[in-house]
Amino acid sequence: MQSAGVPSYLEVLNPEQRRAVLHSGRPLLILAGAGSGKTRVITTKIAWLIREKGIDPRSILAVTFTNKAAREMAERARLIDERAGDAMLRTFHSFGAWFLRRNGRLAGLDSGFVIYDDDDAISLLSSILDDAPKAEVKKFAHGISRAKDYFLSPDSPDLVLIDGREKFRECYALYEEKMARIGNVDFGDLIKKPVEILRQEPEVARRFRERFSVIMVDEYQDANVAQFELLKALTGPDTYVCVVGDDDQSIYRFRGAEVKNILEFPDRFSDTDIIRLERNYRSTAPILKAASSVVNHNRGRLGKTLNAERGAGKIPVLVFLPNQDEEASFCAELIENSARGSDAAGGKGGKAGQARWSDWAVLYRTNAQSLGFETEFLRRGIPYRVVGSLKFYEREEIKDALALLAFLVNPRDEVAFRRVVNKPVRGVGAASVDRVIEQFEILDGDLIEAAKNAGLSAKAQAGIKAFFEVIENGRALLDQAGDGSGASGADNDDLAAADSVPALPASANKGGGSGKGKRRRAVKEPHELVSGEGLSVCVERLLRDSGIAEYHQAGDEVSGNQRLYNLQELVNAASLYPLGREGLLDFLEHIELDRSLAEPAADGAAERDADNAVTLITFHNTKGLEFRRVIMTGLEQGVFPRADKKDYELEEERRLFYVGATRAMDELYLSSCEMRRMYGRTEISAPSLFLREIDKSCLRIIGDVPYGFGAFDGAAVNHGGQIRQGGANALEEKAGWRRGERVFHDDHGYGAVMEVRDSDDGPVVRVRFETGEELRFYSDFQGSAFEKIGQDY
DNA sequence: TAGTTTTAAGTTTTT
DNA sequence: CTTAAAACTA
Numbered sequence: 005m006q007s008a009g010v011p012s013y014l015e016v017l018n019p020e021q022r023r024a025v026l027h028s029g030r031p032l033l034i035l036a037g038a039g040s041g042k043t044r045v046i047t048t049k050i051a052w053l054i055r056e057k058g059i060d061p062r063s064i065l066a067v068t069f070t071n072k073a074a075r076e077m078a079e080r081a082r083l084i085d086e087r088a089g090d091a092m093l094r095t096f097h098s099f100g101a102w103f104l105r106r107n108g109r110l111a112g113l114d115s116g117f118v119i120y121d122d123d124d125a126i127s128l129l130s131s132i133l134d135d136a137p138k139a140e141v142k143k144f145a146h147g148i149s150r151a152k153d154y155f156l157s158p159d160s161p162d163l164v165l166i167d168g169r170e171k172f173r174e175c176y177a178l179y180e181e182k183m184a185r186i187g188n189v190d191f192g193d194l195i196k197k198p199v200e201i202l203r204q205e206p207e208v209a210r211r212f213r214e215r216f217s218v219i220m221v222d223e224y225q226d227a228n229v230a231q232f233e234l235l236k237a238l239t240g241p242d243t244y245v246c247v248v249g250d251d252d253q254s255i256y257r258f259r260g261a262e263v264k265n266i267l268e269f270p271d272r273f274s275d276t277d278i279i280r281l282e283r284n285y286r287s288t289a290p291i292l293k294a295a296s297s298v299v300n301h302n303r304g305r306l307g308k309t310l311n312a313e314r315g316a317g318k319i320p321v322l323v324f325l326p327n328q329d330e331e332a333s334f335c336a337e338l339i340e341n342s343a344r345g346s347d348a349a350g351g352k353g354g355k356a357g358q359a360r361w362s363d364w365a366v367l368y369r370t371n372a373q374s375l376g377f378e379t380e381f382l383r384r385g386i387p388y389r390v391v392g393s394l395k396f397y398e399r400e401e402i403k404d405a406l407a408l409l410a411f412l413v414n415p416r417d418e419v420a421f422r423r424v425v426n427k428p429v430r431g432v433g434a435a436s437v438d439r440v441i442e443q444f445e446i447l448d449g450d451l452i453e454a455a456k457n458a459g460l461s462a463k464a465q466a467g468i469k470a471f472f473e474v475i476e477n478g479r480a481l482l483d484q485a486g487d488g489s490g491a492s493g494a495d496n497d498d499l500a501a502a503d504s505v506p507a508l509p510a511s512a513n514k515g516g517g518s519g520k521g522k523r524r525r526a527v528k529e530p531h532e533l534v535s536g537e538g539l540s541v542c543v544e545r546l547l548r549d550s551g552i553a554e555y556h557q558a559g560d561e562v563s564g565n566q567r568l569y570n571l572q573e574l575v576n577a578a579s580l581y582p583l584g585r586e587g588l589l590d591f592l593e594h595i596e597l598d599r600s601l602a603e604p605a606a607d608g609a610a611e612r613d614a615d616n617a618v619t620l621i622t623f624h625n626t627k628g629l630e631f632r633r634v635i636m637t638g639l640e641q642g643v644f645p646r647a648d649k650k651d652y653e654l655e656e657e658r659r660l661f662y663v664g665a666t667r668a669m670d671e672l673y674l675s676s677c678e679m680r681r682m683y684g685r686t687e688i689s690a691p692s693l694f695l696r697e698i699d700k701s702c703l704r705i706i707g708d709v710p711y712g713f714g715a716f717d718g719a720a721v722n723h724g725g726q727i728r729q730g731g732a733n734a735l736e737e738k739a740g741w742r743r744g745e746r747v748f749h750d751d752h753g754y755g756a757v758m759e760v761r762d763s764d765d766g767p768v769v770r771v772r773f774e775t776g777e778e779l780r781f782y783s784d785f786q787g788s789a790f791e792k793i794g795q796d797y
Numbered sequence: 798t799a800g801t802t803t804t805a806a807g808t809t810t811t812t
Numbered sequence: 813c814t815t816a817a818a819a820c821t822a
Contacts, residue, residue, distance in 0.1 A: 070812075097812050121812090138817070139806085191812055259811065370809050372814095392811090433798065597812065624810045646809060660810080683807075684813040 011055070013048060013084050017041075024279045025049045027246075028057070031273035033224075033266070034248040037310045038295075038666035039286030039630070042248050046220055047077055049246070050091055051084035053218060061090035065238075066220040068095055071598040073222060073628055092216075096231050098597050100194030103201075105589075107208055110201050112184065116589060118410040118417060119596040120183075120190045122149070123398065127419045128186075131441070132178045143167075148176050152192025153228040153260025155199065185445070186416050195230040202237035213240035223627075224249030224269075228260035236272070245273060251306050252299050255624060255660045257652075267306065284310045284666075286630055288317020290702040291672045295665035297699035302655045320665075320672040322695060324707035326765075327679040327686075328373075328638075332380035334675065335635050339364050339386060339618055342633070346616065361387050363632035365619040367664050369644040373637065374620045387617040392625040397599040401556045401567040405574055406595065408546055412478050413588055415450035428555040430467030436460050440468070471550070478546045485583040533572055539587045540579035547571055623664045634668035636661075639676040639692035654693075661694050678710055688768070688780040735760050739767035739783035747771050748791045749779070 014022055024034050024045050036042035046066065053059040068074045074093050081088035094102065105115050120128070122145065129148075130141045147167040156163050158177035166172070183190070189197065202209045219238060221227065224247040227235070239245055247269060254263045270276040284292055289312035296310060325331045342359040366377055374390055381388045396402060404427060407420035414420075418441055426432040436458070444454035452475075455468050533553050535544030547553040556567035577595075581587040619631065623644075638644055645657035665672060676691045691710060736742040745757045755773035760783075762768070767783045771790065781790065 095812065194812085255810075256812095258809080372808060429799075435798095599812090622810065656810095681813080 013051065017044070017048065018283055020279055020281050020283070021045050021048075024281070025052050027277060027279065028244065031244075031269075031276045032246040033269050033276050033278045034246065034281060035266075035278065035306065035308065036248050036250055036281040037284060037308055038250065038253065038663070039284040040281035040310070041283075041285060042222070042250075042281060043073075043077060043080065043628075045281070046222060046248060047081040047084060047088070049220070050081045050088050054085055054087050054091075059218060061087045062092070063215060063217045064091040064220075065099070065216040065218065066091060066093045066222065067099055068093070068221075069223040069226050070628070071095055071098070074098070076628075077222070095597065096227070096234070097191060097194045100198050100234070101593055101597065103198040104189065104194065107201055107205075108189075108197065110205055110208065111197050113189065113197070114187050114414075116187075116413050116585070118188045118414055118420075118589075118592055119194070120188050120419070121397075121596060122191075123403070124419050125149070125179075125190050127422065128182060129175070129179055131418070131422070132175060132182060144172060144175050147172055148179055149190070149192055150260055151176060152190070152196050153230055155196060155230040155233050182418075186418050187414055188410075188417060192230070195228075195234055199230065199233045199237050202234075209237065209240075212238055213243060217242065218244045219246070221245075221247040222249075223253075225251050225254035225263060225266045226256045226261045227265050229262055229265070230260075232262070232265045232272075239273075252302075252308070252659055253627065253663050255627065255656060255663060257656050263304070280308065282308055282310055283313050285313050286669050287666060287672075288312060288314050288670060290317055290319045291665065291668050294320045294672065294698050294702045295662050297702070298665070298694050298697045299658055299662040301697050302658055304652070304655060318671050319702055319704045320674060320698075322674045322676070322698075322703050322705045324691070324705070324709055325675055325677050326708075327677050328376050328681060329380075331637055331675050331677050332376045335366055335377060335637065336380050336384050336386060338635070338673065340384065343618075359633065360616050361618050362616045365621055365626070365629075365631040365634050365667065367621060367623050367626060367634060367636045367667075368638050369623055369646065371622060373643075377620055377637075381618065381620075388620055389617045391619060391621040396570070396573075397595055399567070399570055401552070401571055402574055404552050404556075405543070405547055405571055406592065408475075408478075408550055408552065409543065409588060409592060412475060412482070412546070413585060413592070415452050415475070416444075418444065418451065421451050424550070424552070425468065425471050428551045430470055431463040432467040432471070433464070436464040436468070474546065474549045477549060478542060481542050481545060482583065482585050482588060485587075533568070533575055535575055536579040538579050538583050539581040539591055540575045542583055542588070543578040544575045547575070623660045626667045627663055630667050630669055632669045633671040633673075634664070635673040635675060636664050637675045638680075639674050639695055640680065640689040641692055642689050643680065644692055645694070658694065658697075678708075688782070690780075735762050735767045739769060741767075741769045741783055746793045748793050749773070754793075755779075 014025065017025060018041075021041055021044065024032070025048050034042065034045065036045070050061075050064055050066065053064060054061050066074075066077060068077060074095055078089065078091075078093045081091065081093070092099070101119065104111075104113060104117070108115060108117065125148070126141055126145045129145050130136070130138070133141055133144065136144075144167075151157075151160075151163060151166050154162070154166065156166065158173055158180060163173055163176070183193075202212065216238060219235065221235060226249075235245070235247075247266075249266045251263055251266050254261055254266070257263070270278065287295070292310055292312045299305070323334060325334055339359075339361070343361045343364065346358060346360040368374060368377075371392070378388065378390065397406070404424055407417075407423040411417050411420040411424065422437055422441075425437060439458045439460065440451060440455045443458040444451050447454055447457065452472055455472070460468065533544045533547055535541045553568060553571055556571065578591055581591040621629075623636075644661070645654055674695065676695060677689070679686055679688055739760050741757050741760055743757055743760060747755045747757060749755065749771070753773055755771045757769055758772050758778070759770040760767055761770070763782075765782055768780050769783050769790075770778060770780045772778045
């Protein structure tokens with residue numbers, strides 16, 4: 005291999021990576037295992053195309069799945085070549101929104117549309133399905149969302165694959181009709197509509213194919229059918245297509261991701277070249293082996309062998325614990341022992357081998373599990389940061405504020421209207437609102453007109469007038485700002501601007517808490533909203549005039565919420581956007597598309613050094629991240645994997661396990677609890693199936709190995725753990741339960757006692773239910789949920 | 798009809 | 813156990 009003339013930024017690549025970067029011509033599929041440097045390949049490739057191939061940066065489109073990935077990619081590409089900043093790096097959805105602002109008109113969509121989130125979609129649906137229970141509405145909403153993921157319209161024959169009921173089809177059609185009248189879009193539309201436009205308008209398709217000569221897709225295994233169609237629609241004969249993915253890391257099937265997209269890519273794009281990146285630079289060998297041995301149990305996979313370039317390292321540790329409280333304190337202690345003092349040391353000057361708080365991540369399956377860790381870490385003063393659980397934009401007061409803003413830009417927004425027209429109470433009750441909506445559906449105008457013709461009572465009329473005045477004032481404020489940003493930008497389909505995606509300020513997330521209430525907050529209770537610059541003037545004015553601010557402030561005083569404070573944060577966030585219609589649209593779009601941001605580290609100690617904190621995070625959210633030391637918690641049947649489900653669902657859980665384990669660079673810990681409180685009940689759970697599947701040569705076990713856990717019963721794998729053996733029969737009296745006895749359980753129905761055993765904590769009763777599932781419980785602890793029905797089986 | 802109390806239900810994972 | 817929906821009262 006010749007090294008003469010190879011630019012230095014290519015020298016750091018291994019041969020496969022370099023081959024991927026230098027590849028050109030035919031479509032390319034890069035199968036990149038975990039930790040194999042795929043981001044480096046993409047960013048380097050962007051730089052190389054610009055530098056060596058003379059490609060105009062603006063004709064490069066790189067799509068990712070998350071905003072975080074998009075930002076990181078842009079940053080890293082710019083480090084190699086400044087000009088990469090002009091390339092378009094976006095998420096699929098953000099690209100779709102950008103497309104529709106310019107070309108949506110061709111699908112009857114005004115450029116001033118607002119993006120509906122799932123909640124808004126549900127609100128819309130429940131106005132269609134008038135008296136359906138909420139759960140039912142949710143099911144339909146979910147179905148519609150899936151249908152759009154699979155690029156299915158109400159008249160598609162394949163719609164039955166999502167939901168066979170005719171009512172579903174009707175409901176979907178009505179939903180689309182209503183959405184069209186309102187003039188907004190949901191998440192699915194951001195992908196589906198662009199494809200439809202590109203297919204129906206050859207001229208638009210031609211322009212886009214001309215504009216983008218290179219298209220790259222990251223995390224391709226997570227793309228759904230509609231996204232694949234979008235990729236195809238954007239691709240002409242001369243477009244260079246390069247996708248990167250790892251079938252073992254496909255964890256979003258539940259929301260339409262199709263592994264088939266990656267498996268069948270070579271069939272759909274002819275003459276595809278495939279390059280495999282199988283050198284892992286992140287984890288040590290035992291960690292990688294443990295992770296691989298689990299995912300190897302999956303059948304539907306391409307299969308690959310990752311090689312650990314870092315070589316040998318610490319063996320992963322599996323610890324069995326009695327319950328979740330012990331699990332939390334075990335994690336806390338483990339972390340404390342290694343990192344205590346690292347904050348004071350400021351990251352440097354610590355002893356060799358001294359870990360920083362930020363080296364650690366605690367992983368769990370569901371957000372609810374973070375609570376126990378938060379409580380324990382707070383108690384011990386361990387700085388931590390919770391990723392992803394924050395639902396700032398789902399808070400009632402924030403949704404109210406956003407509805408107000410949405411109605412400002414789109415006076416046909418029925419969902420927003422419903423939400424805020426009578427908040428605070430203006431005497432406009434449900435009956436009046438329905439009448440307005442009814443009129444709105446007859447007239448082809450907006451809700452303001454409809455209200456005039458709805459024949460309302462004097463009281464309602466006065467109330468609604470007051471509401472519209474607030475809206476009018478807000479709109480006047482926007483219009484008078486003059487809008488230097490060019491309101492026409494939406495009308496022409498100027499493809500030149502590659503407008504970057506600014507992140508919302510982190511401050512927008514402060515004070516969120518996670519609905520857990522106990523979080524400390526250094527902020528004083530605010531007594532009024534204060535506006536700053538730009539758009540915040542309008543937001544503040546609107547919140548004040550509408551009475552929303554006052555309404556929530558009153559609530560704060562009663563129940564000690566921080567709603568006014570949260571509204572203030574929203575006002576602050578708005579100050580980064582220019583005052584005007586365009587600025588407002590931009591603000592709303594960013595909020596809808598990028599709402600999952602990390603919460604600032606909790607705990608006083610961390611504020612000095614905000615980056616040095618333990619990460620608490622769900623398995624799903626870890627994708628694309630890495631940590632020196634990882635603890636995977638809650639490895640129990642029913643928690644992870646979540647429940648005994650179908651094969652393919654189990655395979656997805658297994659991939660999730662793989663994703664989590666491969667985040668670890670140096671040390672990996674796995675914890676499994678014997679008892680766990682769930683729904684207020686304490687139940688005994690069996691160790692996760694996945695623990696059994698780990699290659700035993702790369703596991704050290706600590707704690708009491710639960711009885712009956714076959715794989716670990718043999719002494720050969722028992723390093724320091726003790727296996728509990730129990731007698732059998734004389735226990736029955738002590739336990740108060742005997743074999744064969746019939747049982748009824750509120751949640752699980754009828755069953756029979758299969759076995760009574762002894763343990764350190766008293767007799768254990770094993771029950772098998774008619775459903776086939778089994779439960780165990782301590783007789784002197786937990787018998788209350790189990791009711792004797794006094795007969796033998 | 799608004800605001801209260803009582804009862805039921807439910808917890809993945811996310812753009 | 814926590815939250816949302818239904819039921820009820822003033």
